Amino acid sequence: MADNRPCKAELLDWINTVSFVCDDTKLFLDTHPCNTEALEFYEEFKNQRMQALQEYAKYYGPLTLDTMCTPADKWKWIDTPWPWQEGGC
């Protein structure tokens, strides 16, 4: 099977990284709402995060509800393991 699916662990690592960037920049922007440099920085990583989450959902199941692929016949949120279970994130 020829596919170019990304490495699961690497992709998850990347999601954790960019998510942390977003979380921390968010806190900075709360108290510096007009800092254009930080605004630009946030925008960039917000997009990177969305892209990575969509990629992950496509191959390994959804990590967020709004990136979940929803076929008409099956709700997929409950299929992948929870963080405290074997194989969870």
Next chain:
Amino acid sequence: MWNYEKRLQYPVKITKTNPKIAQIILTQYGGPDGELGASMRYLSQRYTMPYKEVTGILTDIGTEERAQKRYR
């Protein structure tokens, strides 16, 4: 208002059980000076905060602190 993602903010891999350390971590989470108490303080102080910059950060930090649950 509350929302979650199906992943931990920081990956935790526990290889062997250690009740002694689990006890300390549990206190850190729910004890008198734990994260749960801290989050409730942030989130209740936010209501009387007159500056929106600080209301925002109290809400966000309180939310973060709330989500510090460690599993397994």
